[in-house]
Amino acid sequence: MTSSWLDEVKWDESGLVPAIAQDAASGRILMMAWMNREALALTAETGVAHYYSRSRKRLWKKGEESGHLQHVRELRLDCDGDAIVMQIAQTGGIACHTGRESCFYRRWENGGWRVVDAVLKDPATLYRH
């Protein structure tokens, strides 16, 4: 992969860039994860969001186990080239491994993080074992 558009991304010292997934219909921010060069190239090429899992240290096609793929409608880069925003259509309406629509389900209130969003699906049923 030698495409110059990939070189315009300012990869961090680990070769990663943060990628924000925003629901194309509702505008809700669903999650933020990381992409390496291969993940971003595959995302652009296939139209399905790929990330790099820092914990599992490998390429991660979002929804590969749960089936909750993210279809990418638009891909943007910021002024500094060090952050990506994707407009996506989230299969199943659930982006979070906790079974919620969005990973951002905790709101700051009176000096603490309070869970304010409901679990839509039991996470135990989300993944194959």
Place this chain on the structure above:
Amino acid sequence: MTSSWLDEVKWDESGLVPAIAQDAASGRILMMAWMNREALALTAETGVAHYYSRSRKRLWKKGEESGHLQHVRELRLDCDGDAIVMQIAQTGGIACHTGRESCFYRRWENGGWRVVDAVLKDPATLYRH
């Protein structure tokens, strides 16, 4: 600052967490920057977005020079505790140092990043010298 809610954030090895600013009215993602413990505490305390500038290596009150403060309507943490989303009201309607509404003004098209958003204000007039 010993508040436990700050301890729930999973700070990276540099003591930072990525923070996404979303326009509370339009839903547009305006920018992504970084916060350290002090910046997040000040953001929560004052209701005005504070970041940590990695290039200048110091606390950065957004709009301190341009006057384009970000008033925080809501602050959320994600499932892993390693990303923040803020709903903000952007003074002046310009978040980007290039004079654009959003820092995400380049869209991926046919194998390249294309500038698709207009400059609303000459950046030379944004900052005091």
